[in-house]
Amino acid sequence: MKSILERTFKLKENNTTIRKELAAGLITFLTMSYILIVNPSILSTTGMDKDALFTSTALAAIFATLVMALYAKLPIAQAPGMGLNAFFAFTICGAMGYSWQFALTAVFIEGLIFILLTFFNVRELIVKSIPKVLKDAIPVGIGLFITLIGLKNAGIVVANPSTLLALGDFSQHGVWIAFLGLLVTAILFVRNVNGSILIGIVAATLFGLILCDVKLPEASIISLPPSIAHIFAQFEWDHILSLNMVIVVFSLLFVNLFDTVGTLIGVISKTGLADENGNFPQMKKALFADALGTTVGSILGTSTITAYVESASGVASGGRTGLTSVGTALMFVLALFFAPLFLMVPAAATSPALIIVGLFMISSVVKINFSxxxxxxxxxxxxxxxxxxxxxxxxxVFGMLSYTLIKVCTGKFKDVSITMYVIGVLFLLKIVLDALHLY
Structure with a gap:
């Protein structure tokens, strides 16, 4: 076994060992395992079965991470992406009013398109054609959106008929459960404790137990994984040719594209494998692993798969090869049999994770020239x-459309790529059709 692992992952060549790689895989798991709690919590708001979502989240993470490990041979873990799951639940199924089956179909189509784009090397071309200012702005907007969801789930922010939003009722236990979890997470993160988000969720859940807002599992904490039969391959093809489907698929493609590329470049740069422009030999294989993970993930019944920036914690701990990702995948396999523990966590306890991730995502706002x-x-x-x-x-939609219109109307034609012109026309057409109620 030792020689097989050496030949497969070239451990000596990368100046690492089996123990170091597996330890790094464990650390990566600890820093990203909150997704096993948060993803079912978010997607279940669409009517999907929460228990089944736990299993599909874990299975999708296992599959996608193993593809990254064995095909791309990189120390990067994958799972359903934060922001992308919120788009699935609160935009496609919430604001647009479509069923979760429609949303899964959009994710499936996105995955297939990404496989083709990766195979023909189109992904890099798309990245270069979108203006940098919008690449920097999108994570900021998603960060604020995720934060709002977290505050809403905890009852810290509530609806108000006069002001739209207002501060919540601080007599509600959920508010204090969220605040405690946020405080614990922040303190641990400042102290560079691995798994700070997960520990914060655990602390908030224990506080919920003390307040009698959380119930312990009635049976054993160890059990077989819940069935995914209710959400497996539940696709809906009725609206596949609608303009809204085009907009949804494009939005998924766009967000996932820059999320994945940004994460890959950021994490791999810490390994010393990337050049000064952030390029590395396995880029195409890594993008293929992401695309294949998304396609299979939609069949399993979950939202878009993406590379996790938390993989940087494993890299910082010495992870250099795909064996690190194998270690992370094995931990997700183990977690499958502890579903009762993960599923007892209340929505308020997951709010700190959403707020902290939102904080991480807004950092690119400093790169934008607002002058x-x-x-x-x-x-x-x-x-x-x-x-x-x-x-x-x-x-x-409004960011890209306004960019194109302002640049064209001020004579800055060279700042707008052909891709942006095409996208601008499509988005303008959508707004007109919406206004005229033609579809």
Whole structure:
């Protein structure tokens, strides 16, 4: 076994060992395992079975991470992406009013398109054609959107007929459960404790137990994984040719594209395997692993799969090869049999994770030049429309459309790529059709 692992992952060549790689895999799991709690919590708001979602989340993470490990041979774990799951639940199924089956179909189509784009090397071309200012603005908007969801789930922010939003009722236990979890997570993160988000969720859940808001599993904490029969391959093809399906698939493609590429470049740069431009030999294989993971994940019944930036914790601990990812996948396999523990966590206890991830995502706002109106306004609209319309898609639509219109009307034609012109026309057509109620 030792020689097989050496030949497969070239451990000596990468100056690492089996023990170091597996330990790094464990650390990566600890930093990202919160997704086993948060993803079912978010997607279950669409009517999907929460127990089944736990299993599908774990299975999708296992499959996608193993493809990354064995095909791309990189120390990067994959799972359903934060922000992308919110888009699935609160935009496609919430604001747009479609069924979760429609949303799964969109994810499946996105995965297939990504496989083709990766095979023909189109992904890199798309990345280069989108203006950098919008690439920087989209994560900021998603971060604010995710934060709003977290505050809403905890009851910290509530609806108000006069002001739209208002501060929640602080006599509700959920508010204090969320605040405790947020405080614990922040303190541990400042102290560089691995798994700080997961520990924060655990602390909040224990506090919920003390307040009698959480019930312990009635049976054993160890059990067979819940069935995914209710959500497995549940596709809906009725609206496959609609313009809304095109917009949804494009939005999924766009967000996932830059999320994955950004994560890959950021994490791999820490291994010393990337050049000064962030390129590395396994880029195409890594993108293929992401695309294949998304396609299979939709069949299993979960939202878009993406590379996790938390993989950087494993890399920082010495992970250098795909064996690190194998270790992470094995931990997800083990977690499958502890579903009762993960499923007892209340929504309020997952709120700190959403708020912290939102904080991480807004960091790119410092890269935006707001003094240039032709860049600043489209970026601002992208950021503002996501939380205020409760839709990631609307933020992308109005951000990209305003960018194209402002640049063209001010004579800055060279700043707009052909791809942006095409996208702008499609988005303008959608807005007109919406206004005329033609579809």
């Amino acid at each position: 240039d109106m032709s860049d600043g306004l489209p970026a601002f609209l992208t950021i503002a429309f996501m939380p205020f319309t409760y839709s990631i898609a609307e933020g992308i």
